[in-house]
Amino acid sequence: MAPKADVQVLIVGGGIAGLTLANICKRIGLTYKVLERTAEVAPVGAGISLAPNALRLLDQLGFMDQIRKEGQPLRKIQVFRNTTKWSMLDFEWLEGAYGYSMYSMPRHSLHRALYQATGTEHVILDAEVVSFEDEPSSPSVKVQLADGREFSGEVLVGADGIRSITRRLLADKQGLAGVNTIRFTGRTHMTGISYPLTHLGPEDLGVATWVFYDDCILTSWPCTENRQWFVGVKPSEAKTITRSTWKGATKEMINDVYGHRFHPMGKNQTVRDVVDIAERVTASDVFEETAFPDMSFGRVALVGDSAHSMTSFIGQGACQAIEDVGELANGLHTYFAGQTNDPQVLRDVLVDYRKSREPRARNLVYYSSIFAQVHTGRLPYGLGPLARRLAFIYAPTWCWRWATDPLYGYQPRVHALDMLSS
Ligand SMILES: Cc1cc2nc3c(=O)[nH]c(=O)nc-3n(C[C@H](O)[C@H](O)[C@H](O)COP(=O)(O)OP(=O)(O)OC[C@H]3O[C@@H](n4cnc5c(N)ncnc54)[C@H](O)[C@@H]3O)c2cc1C
Structure with missing residues (x-):
């Protein structure tokens, strides 16, 4: 017997x-x-903003106390066109409308908390997956590592990011030609998280800043103690790019591009004031999907960036990953609780997962792409600058509520966790 x-x-x-x-x-x-x-x-990356649609599940898992301690709720966003203030958008209604505000925090704080709570003995490090086999006659999916080790699971979940080997192998197994399903967007991100800006006061806590310069944009998100997590986005001059994250990005590199520019929270109102006191900085060339893989095939499912990477403009990549795993877990719990041990039932569960997640993931990728075009003032027919002015100067709060409702109003939960806590 196998x-x-x-x-x-x-x-x-x-x-x-x-x-x-x-x-x-x-x-x-x-x-x-x-x-x-x-x-x-x-630590990877700099900061992260967690929206209500993901916080519901993180709350169920018991991470909310830590997020409240290490994260800063968003109150307002001040919007500038170069040095001219366009507006101060109010977001204090988020918590009342969705049960949670948007929290910004160092990305590695969240990652470390998840890692420690996972039980480090369950995480095998230095374990690069290079292939897998999902033979229908076998009771398990088998995975091979680069160093020759093998592991097996009743179900395999690819959570291996935008350059996912799981997705590429799945595409191969489905006979799809498009093995390389990502392309360079032509944009470079430069990002970092600062130490506290001590010249700021309590009135600045929770205030984000978006500045639309003529040739690029910079958003900065408020973390606790008036730290700022910033992301600059600029068209790249490079033509052929093969990797995402730059090796050895420095503050000087970021200052070369953004340092001289206006930032209302800098001590001397420059971006340099924020970058110079950064705890860490990174830079990456941004890639996007050219084709959607199926989010499951056989006994293999894809979650997060491996299934659907999206632009960072709506801050939903990780939030969607969290939604994915919540919905996948609901199906897996039902399957394993049923104790049928029938791989066909498992495949059906994963088909249901795919059917429930793919429409939302596709919509969000589309939504984030449109929002990126509004944000950067680059809509077709030259409508970008007008749309951007309308959105960021004239749109009333109800309009923002309407626009964000599809994102934050949907809050998947893990039903089995509800049962455990009742
Ligand atoms: C500048 C920027 C700002 C962002 N801001 C936000 C935000 O505010 N809010 C938000 O929700 N999202 C944000 N995102 C998006 C978010 O960071 C990603 O969507 C999210 O981290 C994806 O998580 P993941 O676990 O799917 O993939 P990843 O974080 O890429 O994790 C994949 C993991 O798989 C491992 N791996 C890869 N290949 C293999 C292999 N062959 N074998 C074993 N392991 C492997 C990798 O080492 C990695 O640890 C932002 C992204 C950027 C670039």
């Missing part, structure tokens, strides 16, 4: 998607293992 799987849920990738799923598995009593390529869980 040996049973090592675990019920085998997860490729220990990013926000993979570790959130691992935490759910732990809480609902499924056995799990995370295979992570890197040798350590080191």
Whole structure:
């Protein structure tokens, strides 16, 4: 008789998607293992904003106290065109409308919290997945690592980011030609998180800043103690790009592009004032999907960026990853609780997952792309500058509520966690 799987849920990738799923598995009593390529869980990126649609599930998992402690709720966004103030948008209604505000925090605080709560013994580091087999006759999906080790799971979840090997192998197995499904967007992100801006006061807490310069934009998000997490976006001069994250990005590189520009929260009202006191900075060339893979095939499911990377303009990449794993976990819980051990039932569960998630993921990728065009003033027929003025100067609060409702009004939960807490 073929040996049973090592675990019920085998997860490729220990990013926000993979570790959130691992935490759910732990809480609902499924056995799990995370295979992570890197040798350590080191800080990646700078900051992150968590929106109400993801916070509902993180709250269920017990992370809300930490997010409230380490994250700053958003109160307002001040919008500038070069040095001219366009508006101060109010977002204090978020919590009343959706149960949560939007919280910005150091990205590694969230990642570290997820990692520690996962149970570090369940995360295999230095474990680069290079292939998998999902033979219908086998009781498990088998995964091979670059160093020759093998692991197996009753279900395999690809949470391995935008350059997902799981997605590429799935496409191969489906006979799809488009193995390379990402392309360079032509934009470069430069980002960082500052230490507290001590010249600011309590009235500045929770105030984000968006500045539309003539040739680029910079948004900065308020973290606790008046720290600012900033993201500059500029068209890239490079023509051929093969990797996303720059090796060795420095403050000087960021200052070369943005340092001289206006930032209302800088001590001398320049971006340099914020960058110079950055705790860490990174830069990356931004890629996007050219084709949507199916979010499941056989006994393999995709979650997060491996399934649907989107522009960072609406701050939803990780939030959608969290939605994905919540909905996937609902299906997996139903399947494993049923104890049918019938792989066909599992495949059907994953088809349901795919059908429920794909429309939302596609809509959000489209939404984020349109919002990026409004934000950068680049809509077809030269409508960008007008649309941007209308949106950021004249749109009343109800308009923002209407625009954000599709994002924040949908808040998936893990039903099994509800049952546990009732
Ligand atoms: C500048 C910027 C700002 C952003 N801001 C926000 C925001 O405010 N809010 C928000 O919700 N989203 C934001 N995002 C998007 C968000 O960061 C991503 O969508 C999210 O991190 C995706 O998580 P993930 O777990 O799917 O993928 P990743 O974080 O990419 O994790 C994938 C993991 O898989 C591992 N891996 C890869 N290949 C293998 C392999 N073969 N074997 C084993 N392991 C492997 C990787 O090492 C990595 O740890 C932003 C993105 C950028 C670039």
